[in-house]
Amino acid sequence: MQPGLQAYLTVAGLLFAIGFAGVLLRKNTLIIYMCLELMLSATTLALVAFSRFYGTMDGALFVFFIITVAAAEVAVGLAIIVALYRRRRTVQVDELNYLKH
């Protein structure tokens, strides 16, 4: 039996949920960032599946843009994390409570 659209969407949903759980549970900024990338990847999977099953190219082209934006975003985000680390000597979010006090 061929996997249908639902099967792909289920995998994408699970992947998104796992990424979300990672964002909530982890305290290391780098791992939080990786989990965000995982969520982005799940949405691209859902978009390509929709695009394939409805026979139009738009979803796939959207994924092209998502990958471009993700690459740019990762570069800037990691630069920010490095700048943060240089100043605070930590990347754990529970220790970055400077605005709190």
Place this chain on the structure above:
Amino acid sequence: MTAFLFYFLSALTIVAALFVVFNREAVNSAMCMILALGGVAGMFVLLDAYFLAALQVVVYAGAVMVLFLFIIMLMDTRARRIRVTEMDLVAGIGALLMLTVGAIWLAHKFPAVAEMPEIHPLPSDQVALGYASATKTFGFGLFTRYMLPFQVAGFLLLISMVGVIVLSKKQPAEDDKSDQVRK
């Protein structure tokens, strides 16, 4: 065969994603992340998006994850225990509820689309931007309907390049001093 590959790849992706979340070492997480992204690329192949699969491997699993690994190894990230707070629990239950509602909605909304429509490698003239596996289709779409977003994406890359250079420059000394005074 396709069904077996799909289930294999989805299991691989999900397990690798779980390891990303629950691994205590950041480097191991990054390695599992590469595996998960590779699994997603494999599913792109099953969906006849060969160009996107290649792009996913080159850009995500290649460039982005190498960047991540560099930064992880640059910092000292000690392995820590994962602590679950009450807020995490509440948010997790909320997310699970939303996921359940989404799954029920999916099951009602998309029972009809079980078969992949037939496609040809090259785009046909009948449908505007119909799905095709050839890379040419991407070029055609990018230079016709998505011309403006394509240009904006180019500018975005330029901006991010400049932004990274500005961010990773050495901070002025007076900033550091005022910072220490406040501390």
